[in-house]
Amino acid sequence: MTQADILPRPEDAEDLRDEHPGLLRRVARLPELGVLGGLAAIVALFMAWQPDHFATIENLRNLLANSSILTVLAMATTFVIIAGQIDLSIGGIIAFAEMATALTFRSLGGTAGGAGALVAGLGVALGSGLGWGGLNGVLVTRLKLPPFVATLATLGIAQGAAYVLNDGSDLATVPISLNTHVGLDNLAGVPVLVWLAAAITLLATYILRRTRYGRHTYAIGSDAVAAERAGIEVRRHVVTIYAIGGMAYGLAAYLNLALYSTTAVAGHASDALNAITAVALGGASLFGGIGTTLGSLIGVFIPGVLQNGLVIASVQPFYAEMGTGVALVLALYADRLRRSRDASR
Amino acid sequence: MRPARRTMTVGGLACAAAMIAGCSAAAVTHNSSPPAAHKPGGTSAVYTAPQAGSAKGKTFVYVASANGDTIYGAIACGAKAEAERLGATYKLDTIGPTYAAPPQISTLDAAEATDPSGILISPMDPHALYTPISSVVSSGIPVVTVDNQLANPDKVASQVLVNNRASGVLAADYFAKRAAGRHVEVALLTIPLGLDIASDDEDNGFIDELKKYPNITYVGATYENVVLSDNVAGASAVLARYPNLFGIFGTQQFADDGAVTAAAQLSAHPLIVAGYGGQDDALVRDLRDGTIAAMTDFPLATVGAMAIDQLANKIEGKPVLKEPTVGAILRTEASLNQPGLVLGSKEADC
Numbered sequence: 001m002t003q004a005d006i007l008p009r010p011e012d013a014e015d016l017r018d019e020h021p022g023l024l025r026r027v028a029r030l031p032e033l034g035v036l037g038g039l040a041a042i043v044a045l046f047m048a049w050q051p052d053h054f055a056t057i058e059n060l061r062n063l064l065a066n067s068s069i070l071t072v073l074a075m076a077t078t079f080v081i082i083a084g085q086i087d088l089s090i091g092g093i094i095a096f097a098e099m100a101t102a103l104t105f106r107s108l109g110g111t112a113g114g115a116g117a118l119v120a121g122l123g124v125a126l127g128s129g130l131g132w133g134g135l136n137g138v139l140v141t142r143l144k145l146p147p148f149v150a151t152l153a154t155l156g157i158a159q160g161a162a163y164v165l166n167d168g169s170d171l172a173t174v175p176i177s178l179n180t181h182v183g184l185d186n187l188a189g190v191p192v193l194v195w196l197a198a199a200i201t202l203l204a205t206y207i208l209r210r211t212r213y214g215r216h217t218y219a220i221g222s223d224a225v226a227a228e229r230a231g232i233e234v235r236r237h238v239v240t241i242y243a244i245g246g247m248a249y250g251l252a253a254y255l256n257l258a259l260y261s262t263t264a265v266a267g268h269a270s271d272a273l274n275a276i277t278a279v280a281l282g283g284a285s286l287f288g289g290i291g292t293t294l295g296s297l298i299g300v301f302i303p304g305v306l307q308n309g310l311v312i313a314s315v316q317p318f319y320a321e322m323g324t325g326v327a328l329v330l331a332l333y334a335d336r337l338r339r340s341r342d343a344s345r
Numbered sequence: 346m347r348p349a350r351r352t353m354t355v356g357g358l359a360c361a362a363a364m365i366a367g368c369s370a371a372a373v374t375h376n377s378s379p380p381a382a383h384k385p386g387g388t389s390a391v392y393t394a395p396q397a398g399s400a401k402g403k404t405f406v407y408v409a410s411a412n413g414d415t416i417y418g419a420i421a422c423g424a425k426a427e428a429e430r431l432g433a434t435y436k437l438d439t440i441g442p443t444y445a446a447p448p449q450i451s452t453l454d455a456a457e458a459t460d461p462s463g464i465l466i467s468p469m470d471p472h473a474l475y476t477p478i479s480s481v482v483s484s485g486i487p488v489v490t491v492d493n494q495l496a497n498p499d500k501v502a503s504q505v506l507v508n509n510r511a512s513g514v515l516a517a518d519y520f521a522k523r524a525a526g527r528h529v530e531v532a533l534l535t536i537p538l539g540l541d542i543a544s545d546d547e548d549n550g551f552i553d554e555l556k557k558y559p560n561i562t563y564v565g566a567t568y569e570n571v572v573l574s575d576n577v578a579g580a581s582a583v584l585a586r587y588p589n590l591f592g593i594f595g596t597q598q599f600a601d602d603g604a605v606t607a608a609a610q611l612s613a614h615p616l617i618v619a620g621y622g623g624q625d626d627a628l629v630r631d632l633r634d635g636t637i638a639a640m641t642d643f644p645l646a647t648v649g650a651m652a653i654d655q656l657a658n659k660i661e662g663k664p665v666l667k668e669p670t671v672g673a674i675l676r677t678e679a680s681l682n683q684p685g686l687v688l689g690s691k692e693a694d695c
Contacts, residue, residue, distance in 0.1 A: 311583060
């Protein structure tokens with residue numbers, strides 16, 4: 001057992017200060033409470049404003065389905081942010097993985113492609129994401145490039161490579177079966193995409209909260225030098241975070257194809273910002289060491305609910321961007337207050 | 346932008362809505378055949394296309410948009426075919442992956458350095474390209490703008506346009522025809538006003554034409570962008586707000602894709618009319634399988650050919666049309682079987 005294995009988890013560190021908190025106090029200490037309250041307030045507002053159209057099962061199902069792919073991105077980004085890293089290359093990786101996958105589909109029957117095409121496409125999507133993510137990790141840990149610059153570079157390279165693959169044109173060669181059975185189908189009344197996003201969320205939550213890998217992620221984000229001294233293979237760990245993150249972005253690319261039946265090479269410029277915004281809204285610290293998957297999940301829904309509710313209320317969706325921006329400022333300010341408070345202890 | 350949805354100041358729309366009958370567009374006459382009579386939706390002006398082989402030894406360069414954009418690719422194919430018919434050498438210069446003025450200015454400068462006989466260009470910005478184009482013209486190389494145009498066209502020999510307003514008019518008329526007098530609601534998915542004059546014109550054509558039909562309630566516009574997930578979310582919300590929505594007119598490719606996905610998610614069946622969709626494989630597929638009801642389109646190969654003809658006539662000192670405008674076409678699933686019709690990315694494959 002290394003020293004790192006006996007490092008307290010962040011939530012346990014809170015517990016050490018007060019070994020017998022009551023249930024209410026524990027709930028009150030939940031880092032996600034603030035953002036959850038914000039989301040609840042927004043939902044309550046739209047339920048009161050547009051009761052006939054907003055608060056319906058169909059609309060809830062749509063909200064969940066339309067947030068599912070961003071949820072996958074946010075889960076991967078949660079690990080990246082907690083580890084004190086940043087990944088701006090998400091959009092480029094997705095664009096590349098989409099194009100590589102669509103080309104694979106085209107060579108295996110196009111829209112008439114069968115199970116073999118679906119499996120091969122998934123492999124290409126995950127593999128290309130893994131490759132780009134691994135490259136990010138190597139650039140950051142071996143070449144010691146700042147993550148911001150390294151991933152900005154791979155964003156451009158991957159985006160450009162996506163254009164090169166098909167000379168800049170989008171492809172609509174997605175098998176109909178993928179669109180039908182994954183993109184648009186329901187399982188027990190819930191979209192398949194939502195089930196998949198839920199599974200990814202649960203897996204990410206388990207890894208982050210219950211495994212050594214998760215604890216090492218927190219430790220590295222809190223203090224990489226201390227983590228190194230505690231015996232954690234920091235560089236290797238960071239590489240795996242980027243690589244697994246890339247694979248998740250590849251999965252998101254596959255799900256995009258399933259849902260939209262076409263690539264959208266030019267349409268991913270804001271993917272990284274959306275994912276990082278969701279994670280930051282969820283209470284993660286962009287300085288590393290703090291964050292939860294539950295918080296990120298809630299952070300995903302704030303912009304989604306705002307956009308949905310405002311359009312239903314016949315208000316243009318760019319007001320949602322303003323609202324999301326304000327929420328982001330509040331979340332970052334709360335993080336700054338938290339760090340100031342911790343530093344003064 | 347769709348993806349290259351143009352920044353365009355639409356002028357020369359003498360044709361106007363009253364002339365739009367819902368089909369066909371400008372035609373180009375070749376050789377010494379009679380002058381082209383431009384059909385409804387396009388300009389009523391006429392011109393004579395140069396004779397075959399009349400531009401032998403000349404070199405024409407088309408400074409287009411981002412490589413891979415099938416809209417500009419289709420224009421380029423028309424230009425190439427016409428240049429070859431005239432015996433000229435043709436070259437296409439694209440500007441990389443972005444729809445921005447700076448790389449296009451660099452590309453234009455590089456094209457000028459090769460000393461071509463004439464240049465076609467689809468300006469990415471109606472203002473920023475004015476000075477660079479003026480510089481090219483002052484060096485003795487005639488320039489014709491195609492599809493996009495300059496805010497001040499005083500230096501260019503001609504600006505060949507498409508009638509974006511007609512696209513909106515056709516969509517409105519299509520909904521009216523399908524409604525057959527029933528009281529229905531229709532929505533518009535577009536981009537914010539002022540971002541793209543071409544899109545604004547399409548919107549206005551749609552909204553103004555709907556006023557002719559008291560049985561159709563226009564429920565308003567929802568603004569979209571190039572991010573598919575945003576557009577699906579936006580269209581979903583519109584469908585949640587108006588569960589009995591009869592029709593959606595989407596002026597952008599991504600808006601149309603968003604509407605298609607949202608309708609499928611909700612098992613809703615609004616009539617979706619895609620604006621300017623003929624060069625997009627996904628929309629053509631959706632039209633074939635009935636996912637969208639109709640699309641408006643332009644014969645972009647004709648646009649490219651017309652632009653080459655104006656350039657050739659300018660060089661030969663023959664009359665040139667200052668603002669020839671090509672009309673819109675409404676395509677439905679039934680019209681896709683027209684012999685020789687090439688749509689989607691194949692239209693840009695030459």
